[in-house]
Amino acid sequence: MMAITTYEFIYLLPLLILGSAIVILIFFLLFNRISTQQTAMLAIFCLLLSLVSSTCIGYKIISGSDNDALILTNLAQNVDEVTDKPTEVTDDINDAATNEQMLPEMHTVELPPSMLNDGASIEDDIVRNKNVILTLFTIDGYGALYTSLILFLSIIVSTLAATWFKNEATHHDLFYLMVLFSALGATTLIYSSHLISFFIGMELLSIMIVGLVGYQYTQKYSLEAAIKYMVLSVISTSFLLMGIAFYYAATGELTFSGLSYQLSTLSSPSILLLLGVCLMLVGIGFKLSYVPFQLWLPDVYQGAPTCVCLLLNTIGKIAIFCAVARLFLLAPIVNNETIRIIMTIMAFCSIIWGNVFSITQHKIKRLLAYSSIAHLGYLLIALIAVQYQVLALETIGVYLIGYMLANICVLGVISLESCSNAKEDHDNDVDLYGLFWRRPIIALAMGIGLxxxxxxxLTVGFIGRFSLILLGVTAELWLLVGTVVIVSAFSLYFYLRLVIILFIKPDNMIKTNLTNTNISIFAKFKQIGINEVFIVGSALFIVFCGVYPKWLFNLVSIAQYLTPQ
Structure with missing residues (x-):
């Protein structure tokens, strides 16, 4: 196992800050009772500090620094030594491939086997990979980008929760502690390049979501939702562990790069290896609620607080999907025809199921639950077409960022309209009637999100959907492309229905004169707080990226993933 130097230690700073914040918060909870507001401020400050460090690390990785140049110079010298004797290195690799006892040690080779084919590809990788590789984590631009998004979302969830708890005098310190734990688990997932760190991050995130879903147990359906998620989470964990066990038994590896090497060098992967990959897909399918593993999702969304729904719908989905995308980008899993057919069927059924059942929903949270099934089905197209690596990576990034911003607009408004001491959140469509005439700014933002x-x-959702269709056409996935085009037109009904509801003027609204109207509008502007700023800012970004998406594509394209050694 490689030792972590001081230089590499700095790149784990977001994880260290979150861990330190958790320890400090636990200390305060045990020995020095503080108020809910103070706990919220401490959690938000630590999340903000971690976000700043993640952004700085991402900038350092993308732009390069003196230390990076030194590392790349040393690596280039090693590459020159290797490429001077290509025959000898190739013979060593071939001997290792024929000797089962040496397979577990393949990941300790100076360069990955796929990079030993030609000198040009090695030099290109050296120029591109200005990153640090550890045993359990790969610190690269890809991880820095999505870690920053996760931390930003955690800050929004914390601020929304502070408003949601405003009418309660009881302490809610544990809520913010679980938010910090979930951010730590999500960050671990995104940076993971080893199945151990992948499993730890996923379970840490899932356990915290169970606690957050059932946190306000006095609300209707809360305990039912927590129990359903807990039971199905245990089932998915069992499948995932069994798949990891089969994979290890077949390869002797637990790294993503080890799976990449096995699948790329073996002419016909063993049945045990394919069975392990399929079982892992089942466990991941439960977490991402793909058909036929989606039945738990609407009930969990309905019973959870709205701010927790935002966490589950964005942080929970984005972190797991980004970790799976890194695995698929590194390992040619979909090159196997059986796995490719299974994933195509899952994507097709998820798109159809999510959109069809959204039509009859009158609760916004249940509608977004079914909608998330469809949107994750859309994203599965990018994983199936993952051999077009750059295009797939850009498509995933643009779509996830657009999906995140839209959920902030919709669920953020519902959270502001609700409170913790009510039996359930105000997520019925009738609760939104005439919202524009009561709170015009956030109603416009919610309409843009829908x-x-x-x-x-003219929205970033269109740019992401168009990129996805373009990627599907490039990969010749005609069935899925046709399904996306038809269902996208079909889904306009339930989204536009909610938009229209926002702007319907209630019959009982009393007409006022111009002076009173101006005073009322001025008073509404004075009520704008930090949550409204986040919601309106997200809506503005949706429109800006929809009109001028070039900078978003540039951001996603420079945040490249790194092939672990």
């Missing part, structure tokens, strides 16, 4: 989820032009 239009982005529908994939209408």
């Amino acid at each position: 239009l982005s989820l529908a994939g209408l032009p």
